[in-house]
Amino acid sequence: MPKRVLVVDDDPTQRRILEETIKQFGYNVEAVDSGGSALVALKADSAGDICLILLDLFMPDTDGMAVLSAMRSMPRKPPAIVQTAHGSIDAAIGAMRAGAVDFVVKPVSPERLEVSIKNALKIEALAGEITRMKASANGDLGLADIIAGAEAMQRVIKLGKRAAGSNIPVVIEGEPGVGKELIARAIHGEGDRKSKPFVTVSCGVVPARQIESILFGNARDKRAGKFVEADGGTLFLDEISALSLDVQAKLLRALTDGEIKPVGATQPMYVDVRLIATTNQNLIGLVQEHRFREDLYYKLNVFPVWVPPLRQRLEDAPELIRNFSARFAAEEGKRIDGLDAEATFMLQRYSWPGNIRQLENAVFRAVVLADTPMLTVNEFPQIAAHVEGYAVTVPPAPAPKDPTPRIDGPVMLGKSADSPATIHVPSSEGKDALGIPALMDSGDIRSLEAVEADMIRLAFGRYRGRMTEIAKRLGIGRSTLYRKMREIGLEARTN
Ligand SMILES: Nc1ncnc2c1ncn2[C@@H]1O[C@H](COP(=O)(O)OP(=O)(O)OP(=O)(O)O)[C@@H](O)[C@H]1O
Ligand SMILES: [Mg+2]
Structure with a gap:
């Protein structure tokens, strides 16, 4: 069922006027005559399609306030606009405190109603965006949270889902700023390791002589490396092409046997790390120039994910x-x-x-x-x-x-x-x-x-x-x- 506005009013004339007016704004409408029927609609399987509720406060039996308070415990609830009688400011304040996003005074003008509905829907959209940002910060970001309507991006999402279900290394390729890190976080957030750490290393930024001890740790100063930090979770190596051939060899060993050797240590250690790497360079070109190890390339290239540039998916803009x-x-x-x-x-x-x-x-x-x-x-x-x-x-x-x-x-x-x-x-x-x-x-x-x-x-x-x-x-x-x-x-x- 398409998205719809739920109108709740016990007065049949009012109900019909509101229904017609809201339809003219271009929304679908479902109208019910009591608070009880509103709650039934809000709990139905199709409740997810209710994008907004326009609620009369004064109704027999279950009134508007009762509907608002029942909505409080619902996991996903549409924004509510209440209708109050002229002069009942206290009722309006009470409704806003109970969670309504706006109130309109009866009889509401179509202009006022349209502004109120538009604003309420905008608040809802904003809440969605805030949820996405919070999810990203908590590691709860999933592939469904990424804006990827374009066909070229749907392929990326599909690949990402398959990658999330396994532990094999992933390389995400794409131009600067296409969303490689966001996708890496979503792959992590979608898989079994989501409650475990997501540890990032910017290979192109860390000085070359420090990268080995940053990745693998240093026995002399007892520093645990990023591999150990990411144990059980995901290690995100940003711009992997910046690693020296020497470090690439050690990375290959870690990927093949789970074996790492901290700088200055005599014994190897074993870690369980899922690797996601990115590059905005053409890796195979670097292999041909002997700047990237061929064996590591093949180890990583099992799951290449190429993220298209924005100019090829402007429909998402x-x-x-x-x-x-x-x-x-x-x-x-x-x-x-x-x-x-x-x-x-x-x-x-x-x-x-x-x-x-x-x-x-x-x-x-x-x-x-x-x-x-x-x-x-x-x-x-x-x-x-x-x-x-x-x-x-x-x-x-x-x-x-x-x-x-x-x-x-x-x-x-x-x-x-x-x-x-x-x-x-x-x-x-x-x-x-x-x-x-x-x-x-x-x-x-x-x-x-x-x-x-x-x-x-x-x-x-x-x-x-x-x-x-x-x-x-x-x-x-x-x-x-x-x-x-x-x-x-x-x-x-x-x-
Ligand atoms: N599909 C998307 N939906 C919403 N925001 C996105 C999307 N893709 C990227 N972004 C945002 O764009 C910005 C750049 O994304 P990100 O850092 O993941 O790109 P990148 O490919 O890793 O860039 P670089 O190559 O420069 O490291 C971030 O703020 C990210 O949240
Ligand atoms: Mg990045």
Whole structure:
């Protein structure tokens, strides 16, 4: 069953109005007439599909408060919005204390209800992201927690699952920042060793003369090495190609017989360690150059996992961006609703040489820079500078005409301004993707003037500053367009 909103109200007229209104917002709805039926739905097998509950507080028998308190002990519960009667502030406070995420006063306006539902669902998404981060820190991260919708990534997840069920060494190959360590942690978190240590060594960072005693220990200063530390668990060797041939030989012995010899020791020791290594070099190429041992290569290469670069799985970018922006918005204490269509389009045309780490950093900067809830091209200046046809100028700020923060569109530079660029408009573009809100934060509708200004900025970016085209699309004359643009402080640079 698809995700749905559960409406709980004993008044049949109210129930029908709410059902219709919420359907119009684009959600599926299930409506029930009592607290008792709500609890049945929340405990049913299909309860996982309830993404939100809209709950009337005053109902006979099991009332809204009783439902909220029963929900407390449920392992997975949807966010709840309660409806209260006019003037019953105490009831609203009580419901919020009992775990409701918001309350609306009856009769609720469709606008207020939509804002409340959207916010509640956003809080839910954020909670999911926080769970994922906590899981990663505790070693509970599994392969299902990794964002991997793209087909190329599904292969990685499948391989990872098979690897998790065994103890053979794994090599994870991929460009910098593609998520090699995250995948290694997930393989560890998915297998039998998950409650045991996950010990990491950055082979490329540790000085060459210390690496042997760091890995295998040192009998003279009685230092246990990382192999001993990882006993029973996983040893993660980051950038394994940085190891010298000599250390590679010792690593091979440890992998083959479980035998390690601390520096200066006379007797070997035995450890039970699962090895996961990474490299962003082509190992077979290094074997040919005699910089990597062939026997070790074959020992490790039983389970090669290649993680594709981000540019080959850009379909995962929107979800990654949603997760990162939810996390950084929470950290920065800001409200971020998402990315507008123009920015989504622009980011998907960049090649991301630094992969997911670079995307994560770019989103972080964008969230810090943002002064509207919708991220635009202007918040990604470094990326825009590298995408053909984009550059950002921030026009001198005119005095704002309404409390709505400004959204500035991208401005074309130089001669490409008159090149007839073909603009691909993402097909999934809904009203959210346009990034032109109809309401202010207060829930009141915005003035036509403010919405018009946003429309002009959007058209300006969409048609790359081609004034004739913009005027035609907006259905106004060119001179009117120039005037309106000047009024909102937007100017094309054509030199
Ligand atoms: N699929 C994903 N979903 C969510 N976050 C991801 C994903 N892949 C990578 N990340 C995040 O991107 C960042 C880089 O990932 P990670 O450190 O695992 O990459 P790496 O391949 O080990 O990089 P390097 O080669 O530079 O060591 C991390 O913050 C990680 O949490
Ligand atoms: Mg790494």
